[in-house]
Amino acid sequence: MISAILDLFWIPIGGFLSFLIFISAINKSIGVRKAYVNLLLRIFEYGRVSIETASKENHLSVRTTKTDNKQGVQLVDDADSKEGTNGATLITRDAVLLPQAQEPAPEKPVSSKKDEINFDFEKCLDYVKSGVEAIIEDDVTSRFEAEELKSWNMLTRTNRHYEFISWKITSIWVFGFFIRYVILMPLRVLVCFVGVVWLTVCTAAVGYLKDGPYKRDLVHKVLGMCFGVLSSAISAVITYHNEDNRPSSGICVANHTSPIDVLVLMCDSTYSLIGQRHGGFLGVLQRALARASPHIWFERGEAKDRHLVAERLKQHVSDPNNPPILIFPEGTCINNTSVMQFKKGSFEVGGVIYPVAIKYDPRFGDAFWNSAKYSMMQYLYMMMTSWAIVCDVWYLPPMYRQDGESAIDFANRVKSVIAKQGGLIDLVWDGQLKRMKPKKEWREIQQVEFANRLKSDST
Missing domain, CATH: 1.10.287 (Helix Hairpins)
Known part of the structure; x- marks a missing residue:
């Protein structure tokens, strides 16, 4: 009797999964x-x-x-x-200290009378105010915390204030909790498991084929199908803009919010990936992808060798048959409110750069991965218990390094374009500040700048 009931339960589930794989295989959406x-x-x-x-x-x-x-x-x-x-920004800054040298103040004629140079304490109050503001709410650490919503989305993890404000809201919240944890989460876990197994099997089978145009076309279709199934595990709704600018070779750079960024872009096109080798769940996906298409994976020690990384990048880009390589120059996940400093390595290789801007809608679920606070499994649990992952992707026109332009200036120019298109704040700070202290030279530059301003104001 029990087995018959279980059979009746699994028959529609199996039919749904088969239908889902079929829809993903033909790259179609029925609008659900x-x-x-x-x-x-x-x-x-x-x-x-x-x-x-x-x-x-x-x-x-x-x-x-x-x-x-x-x-x-x-x-x-x-x-x-x-x-x-x-949910609003409490601090409005008039003076912001940046990690680069400021333009020196114009020189003023120095008086021969020593008693005319006086120190006015009021001149440093702006810097004291800026320091206090930075302690209360600085531009860096706030980018590594989940964005606080201005309105409630029935998720207590993002805004825990309103679930018991009235019986109507409480009823909606309880019903939503039931939907997310009792219905959506088990189904999403099952779809994710099927998607990972399907990806592993398909890439292993394709990996035995001989390199050539047929294999590249097949890999493109297989990966699009597999990542389409995986996107169903988080109810991803992705809108792609300016598809004429979709990269076909070279280097593709994008702002980085979470590992889901790869899934979002791979649902629409095929990319080669570069990064450090991982274990666990990410390691399974890395090994599966490496069987079907060329990717660049480094050991922890090798990833710190800039020359080795640059050489591998040049080798990959020089082959026109290789897919475009996807790079996240920030080097760490940012909470999708801003874009932080781009590492210059990928902009020194030469060739074309394809910028891509990704913007998530936090109302349905926060895609940001705070790796210092949550493990990968905890993060996946949060994604599968969110309402959905909704985002927009903009393919921007290709960009080239100009004559006489340094790699740093080129990186900043690309970063500015991505920030503007995605409606993100363009910050000059290094995202690695969440793991390390500010560089000594940055502090020294600000000390010299502070002293120069005090001298110029006192004369």
Whole structure:
């Protein structure tokens, strides 16, 4: 009896998975995910209106019961003002210290009278203010934390304030919890398992074929199919823009938010990857991909050898039959609110650079991977219990290094284009600051600049 019930349960699941693989194989979409996302937007909007209504009713009730209590009224007013700043940037900076030298102040004639050079304490108050602001909310460490939403998306991990504000919101939250953990999560885990097995089997089979145009075309179709199945495990809804600029060779660079960036781009085209060898789940995917197409994997010690990395890149780019190589020049994951310093290595190789901007919609699920806080399995668990992963991808026109342009300037120019298209903040700081202290030369530059400004203001 029990086995018959299980058979009845697994028959529709098996049929669904077969249908999913078939749809991914022909690279088609029937619009279920987009309809699902549109439904979520309506629910979020209804929740927003309900939360605002409940908040107003609660505040009005407090004001009514505390009419004669001035202190109570003041507390309510203070709460209103704090609520208005929830999720907003608290610090507005007038003076920002950057990790590069500033233009020196114009020289002023030095007076021969020593008593005319006076120190004014007010001249350093701007720097004191900037330092305090950096301690409260700096531009670097805030990029390594999940972005706080201004509205509630029924996920307590991103904004835990409203689930019990009214019985309507509580009912929606409980129902959403049931949907995500009881229905979506088990199904997504199953789809992910099937996708990884399918990727491993398909790449192993394709790997035995002889190199040539037929194998490259087959690899493109197989990887598109496999990554299409894996994208279903996180309910990914991806919109590609300017597909005429899609890279076909050379080097493709993109801003980096999470390992899902690779999945997002591989669903639309085939790329070669470069990076450090990993173990565990990522290691399984790396070995599977290496069987079918050329990739560059380094051991931990080799990845620090810049000359070796540059030489391998040049060898890959010089072969027109190789797919474009995908590089994330930031070198670490940023929370998709900004773009941080690009490493110059990939811009020294020469040839064409294809910029790509990726922007995730945090309302449905935060794609940022805080590797210092969560393991890969914890991150996958969070992705599979989110509502969906919704993002936009912009293929930007190819860019070339100009005559006399340094690799650093070229990298900054490409970074600026990506930031502008993705609506991201263009920062000059190195993303590796989340793992190391600021470089000594950066501190010395700022000390010299501070001293020069004090001297110029005092004369």
